[in-house]
Amino acid sequence: MTPPPSDPAETVVELTGITKRYPGTLANDAVDLSVRRGEIHALMGENGAGKSTLMSVLYGTERPDAGTIRIHGREVDFSGPADAIAAGLGMVHQSFRLFDSLTVAENVVFRAEPRRFGLLDRAAARRRVRELAEEHGLPVDPDARVGDLPVGVRQRVEILKLLYRGARVLILDEPTAVLTPDEAVRLFAVLESLAAQGRSVILVTHKLHEVLEGAHNVTVLRDGRVTARLRTADTTAAEIAGAMTGRRVELDRVHPPGTPGEVVLSVSGVRGVDLTVRAGEIVGIAGVAGNGQSELIEALAGLRPVEAGRIELTGHDITHASPAARRAAGLAYIPEDRAAVGTAPAASVADNLAMGHHRRPPATRHGLLRPAALRAHARSLIERFGIKTPSPGTPAGALSGGNLQKLLVGRELAHDAPLLLVEQPTRGVDVGAIQQIHEQLIACRDAGHAVLLVSAELSEIRSLSDRILVMYEGRISASHTRDDADEHGLGLAMAGAGTAN
Template sequence: MLLQMTGITKRYGSLVANDAVDFSLEEGEVHALVGENGAGKSTLMRILYGEERPTSGSIAVQGKEMSFASPSDAIAAGIGMVHQHFMLFPSFTVAENIMIGREPKAGITFDRKAAAEQVRALSEKFGMPVNPWQKIADCPVGIQQRVEILKVLGQGAKIVILDEPTGALTPLEVEWLLKAIKDLSKQGISFILISHKLNEVMETADRITVLRDGKVTGTVKASETDADRLSRLMVGRELAKQERDRLEPGGAVLALERVTLAGAKGAKPLLSDITFEVREGEIVGIAGISGNGQSELIQAISGLIAVSEGRISINGKDVTGLSPREVREAGFAHIPEDRYMWGAAKDETVADNGMMGHLGSFSRRGLLRRGTIRETVGKWVTQYKVKTASLDTKVGHLSGGNMQKLIVAREMAHGTSFVIAAEPTRGVDVGAMEIIHDALLKRRADRGAILLVSSELTEILKLSDRILVMYEGKISGELKAEEATEEKISLLMAGGSAHETA
């Protein structure tokens, strides 16, 4: 056995994050670690990578018991970790990032040419092509991830921990990465894959360990299980079947007319002649490969950036050029695409994050009503099953999925007629996804209008009444729910025509 973690327990005061967890890994194996947000997956891997010390339990690598006081100790033992949020220097080149701490020297100076040659050889050895001279800031997300993997492999890692590796990748990048993981495992590299995407886990892993509330609820071979059984092990119950009832949509709540957003001088427009509407009782999905104008569209509607031409209206009111606050007052709620950048203040409490945007409801004569805040946010925490030690816990200490549930609860509580839900379930588990999807479908049933922007085609297909696909800042096609398929959407995402598959 290459790795054996035995009886790992981690306590934070009265909170037990890991409770006598056993986990093993064989040479050349892909072992997935799944569970709900807050189940203890990240804590267990931080312990393995030397970022945390266990309260009790032992770790053995190749039969030798180890104690890791820091990531340096783990790296020395052949363990590397690629975090969900990459730890790269954007202004450095690919070679500089991969060779950092191991820089070849020409005399007393850094030999960049030698570094580039070493990186080129490393990329050929592991079948992960990169340009050593390219700056990280100019690399797409998929290439940045290759750089992170090559960095840990270059450090001699035989065990690679991948934390939510496909969260920000395009479908083609996901396909490439999963194949690369399988190919590298054949070379003897072992992977621990932390993921919420059960279809990817089933496709890639040899074995799967499920955590729930810090305990192992099962370790199974991927070939002997299915997604439904894994879901039951994760949440402890059957997931409800969610149905999108047929509704006759009403009048337009959001309307865009020939909206254009100029690019940099001499560059293509970021948005070009965008015209569509979202009606009462309707979810309109926006699909597209990242970087094709979805983010700019969201920011334009919400008042974060001013459009160059065109008109945007909400509930019949022209909101073009208005401030984000004025757009909100027109009847708009916003689940942002990046919860860390736009959705939360990580150093503030759960209660304080919950009241954001609700100050009018939670204040009297300019003074905050703290009792009302705690009572109301406490109800949201219970309703959306947000796992937190207390309302005074800093939001940065919550798992990503629990932070997301809090943001969704806060935004849906506005009760507005229009909601933008941007990447609403990115990086969340199946239980949290069920809660968030239920909230969106309920708002639709209450005759609300929802613009769903998601990189997950399964989510788009499941929730949307109509689907618009963006390509290079334009709407490349529109599909009704009953005619939409992943193949048709993928073609439109690449600039083709949905009729090519007909």
Template sequence: MTRRPDADGAPFAVELRGITKEFPGTLANDRVNLTVRRGEIHALMGENGAGKSTLMSVLYGLLRPDAGQILLDGREVSFARPSEAIAAGLGMVHQSFKLFPSFTVAENVVYAAEPRRFGLTDRAEAVRRVAALAEEHGLAVDPSAEVGDLPVGVRQRVEILKLLYRGARTLILDEPTAVLTPAEADALFGVLRSLADEGRTVLLVTHKLREVMEGSDTVTVLRDGRVAARMRTADTSADGIAAAMTGRAVELDRVHPAGSPGGAVLAVDGLTTDGVRDVSLTVRAGEIVGIAGVAGNGQSELVEAVAGLRPVTAGRVTLTGRDITDATAAERRAAGLAYVPEDRTAVGTAPAATIAENLAMGHHRGHGLLRPGWLREHARVLVERFGIKAASAGHPAGSLSGGNLQKLVIGRELAHESPLLIVEQPTRGVDIGAVQTIHDHLVAHRDAGHAILLVSAELSEIRGLSDRVLVMYEGEIATELTREEADEPTLGLAMAGGAPKPGSATTAPASPAPVKSVPLKEAP
């Protein structure tokens, strides 16, 4: 069976007709039609839970549709598994990485398509090919590095290299720039544009309006599992796309008013650990301190050391006046530290446990058996407060979309009113409307007198939320900037290791003021 061709007379590169996919309690895709031309970058947008990832999983053979047809280049296809989609010329980079942590970068990239020599895998040739591919596309990685040792941002580059290595004619990228800096994202879009110019097709799932406006040719918007709008990018605006996604006007790139800092809550003095050297910083009550930097410059290692997930080899960490340098992660949480990790799946949640159980985790010790009724009510309150879209709090957390899983983690950590919140990538993979909501919650948490240490790859997020900004480069604090000084050119220069504009910000007072820790309410 074939469908009508596009305006140039050629069949559509991808055509989805009447795709329907239902899960228990959720109609994820409701008779979705989508057409994508050969040689274009086509953006697929929508709020969390709108059905974007489900639709792409159907196209890629990860899910079987309940109804509908899939056509590639005018030919109807049906995939029972991704390997069949790969053979048909499709490649997909997922939100959740599909990598072997114990393998090297090269081994991950060439897996199942290894170069051979005398019947054996030619490891040297694999390294050479991956190095050449990485250099060609500006995706800096060490082919010999073990993936489990790499920060999240570098792992994303490995996923992109896997797709490019296989030379797919149609590329599906699900939030590919979620962990990239603006400069890295621009470089990636240069790669995607060159691929489209070669006649390949790019299907891009993203929440980032700037990328869509600057890098895509056409946009399809899903809302509640249905197509809400189709438009040529040149004929619309960021505000128009946001309104189509949410059904309401959305204020973009909002800069929140400054906080009113009080006494120091977190004081880090001369901290050294793997990937971090002699870092000192202070975060005060009623203040958001942002950390900016290109992925792989020590941000994750610093946060893990402060949170108790990585040993400190030198230096001191104090929280509300208490030395927690040698405290366990559980002891730090009991002392008043809440933590939203950058990897919400592997670190932030237990995907097989229920949503209700995940919402109670982390602050439950010392309260005995948590009764089912309390768990349900606790979950109901947080699901409603943070807009978590779920059929039931009794469903596994792993059944949530990436953005809703992020809301779960943030909601859980904010709910306990801890004096210090460390939050990494708070809006990664989250839709435009939810970004505003999360930002409002963080600012309200700050204004209630809490201290927040924020790590984000989004410069607009750093600039919109932070009262002070620290820039990390090669494991050190390269500069400290006031919110007025932290414009994008200055941040970009500092992140690249260039000489930053001299900061006028002074170091916050190091003597901590007592801050009351509010414990989790007793389960009835």
């Protein structure tokens, strides 16, 4: 990208010596970060590197133990996000903070409503949102109900909320995690336009290629410290990955194909979907979030009732079996929501690693749990899967997102189930952990297990899958072998333009 203005007087955000401690953790260790006017600045690092903490300090949701924050050269001391917003900062969180029952205009002007005679001036709200949308290339219907909008349009609404409040610095947390490739391209076009207007963007992401194509500069954190400050025009994905992990990382690896055997999973007419998965293969389901993938996987896992159709696992009918019965029959499940569904955050790492198999020996004896056996099992999996935790007794909720994901992957792979259902295995996970999780999924396949993979990341789907299905509006809209699947065609099918083969 064309570099932004280089005049030091144009510095908009300056963090100096930011230090933040939690019990047993030094999250930020004297971190410096400088962002200039008209710059798109990427903040990268492994899970637990301190990125979220640093942005929480900047946005006023956390207070630093040491260090200073300057906005436009003036030292500030934010007591909360309201202070940050008043200073011209705005943040789009990875989980959107919108009211589904309200219109786009109502969401955008919420708590800053234009009024007439003391009442909400709806016409003025709609007019202002329409003007902002046209001005910044963010097409959206002000009267549309947010709950009816696709995820890419909801993100536009979040950005419009910030622009309506006059934000000059936009912080975006993993903004393309749930977007199609075309939506991601459109988003970066918007960000580039905002930067050209003099606004600054701080982009928290783990996607190396997006950073190289869409950001001017990169600051890399590792273990709470800055390990690199790089100009994207002068660096490579490998250099950034090395700064993030401290080691060489193999990027964009396409794994050798599997050797499919007997059918392990057979699905007929479940939520309008037919599919099979064989031993020794990974079948990938691509699609934008909200197109029925999660509902299908929940039905297969027994978390959603099956109203029609049939599910067979290794030849046995499990259509109406309970989740426990499915697990006993040989189904392992890594859900999309690792905190609310996949783990119990208040329970210990050891307890979480045993869940689902805690009623069987060696975890139990005579119906009673054996704490020593649980700890031994946990220590084994912690070492095997590289889970960073102070101890097996640490609450799972204290782990970083990437380590919580490794806990979940390790637990489900530890018991050699014939079938693995896995949703978004690397969402929000850093590049080093991505490589490790991918290798574990390939090893699972090569050991003769069947894997049904759901991911919104096309690079992940193409890297791992032996066959690729695309879901759109609850149906399989396209089917490809790994050899005839290209990113453009898959992206079109994810947007509804594909046809099933």
